Amino acid sequence: MIDLPFIYDAFVQLCSGIPLTLQLMAVSVASGAVLAIALAAMRLSSWPPLDLLARIYIFIFRGTPLLVQLYLIYYGLSQFPELRKTFLWPFLREAYWCAALALALNTAAYSAEIIRGGVLSVPAGQIEAARAYGMSGLTLIRRIIAPQALRQMLPGYSNEVILMAKSTALASTITMMEVTGLAAKLISATYRPVEIFIAAGAIYLLLNFIVSRLFKLFEYRLSAAQRQPIYRRAAGENA
Known part of the structure; x- marks a missing residue:
């Protein structure tokens, strides 16, 4: 039988x-x-070497497990004496920064393709019309490309953020005492993995529910211009 009071305590x-x-x-x-954003700009660049570098980066980080990347950064970087003499070593010798670096490098590869897809979804005719109107550079990005690309990429990017929330559990493998790390420590003390992992799963479920609701709200606000008022919709249906 599952011990509900124990699950609550855990x-x-x-x-x-x-x-x-x-x-x-x-x-x-x-x-x-x-x-x-930098990788997406490289992928959209008309200069082939930049596009190739971004493709190689994305291929490597999307094609290898995050856990392997985390181990290579945490255990592998310390094998280079030259690195231990640089200003980076005080950060890279800490498990927290190694975990943050591995997660950031990994999510950047996926997010770059999401951003690139959002930018490519903007109709070319609108960009040409804006340029004919006199827009260029940052004004074109801010007023035409970014708003539409953001609406298109938001559902996919919200999934990536939720995935990152769950991927933080891997930090427990390098001694980080986040939710999963504490769960492992509690299991070693009580030998009750089922109840403890149910409690841990409930925490991640709650966190991801909040994240998904926030993105839903953001998406709703961004699509305000596309939503018709109720009375206009009703009038159109009655016509």
Whole structure:
């Protein structure tokens, strides 16, 4: 029989790992988004070497498991003496920054393709019309490309953010005490994995529900111009 009071107690104890889970997710998603924009720009570039470099990066990070990437960064970088003498070593010797780096590099590869697809979804005729009107550079991106591309990429990008929230669980393999790390520690003390993993799963489910609702709200606000008022819709149906 499943012990509900024990699950509740485990849930309360595992909640102490939520701040670290959210930190890892926020840092990796934010830094990964910046890198993804650069990669998407390289993929859309008319200069073949830039496109090739972005393709190679995306191929490597989408084609290898995140866990392998995490191990290579955490255990592999320390094998280079030259790196240990640089200013980066105080960060890269910490499990937190290694986990954040691995998550950021991984999500950047997927997000770059989402961004590229969003940009390519903008009708070329609108871009040509905007240029004929005198728009160019940042004005064209800000007023024509970005709003439409963002609406198209938001559903896919929300899935990527949710995936990153779940992927933070892999940080437990390099001693990070986020939700899954605390769950493993609690299991070793109680030998009750089923109840503890149910509690951990409930926490991730709750976090991802909140994330999905926030993206839904953002998507709803972005599509305000495409929504007809109710009275106009009703009038159209009655006509």
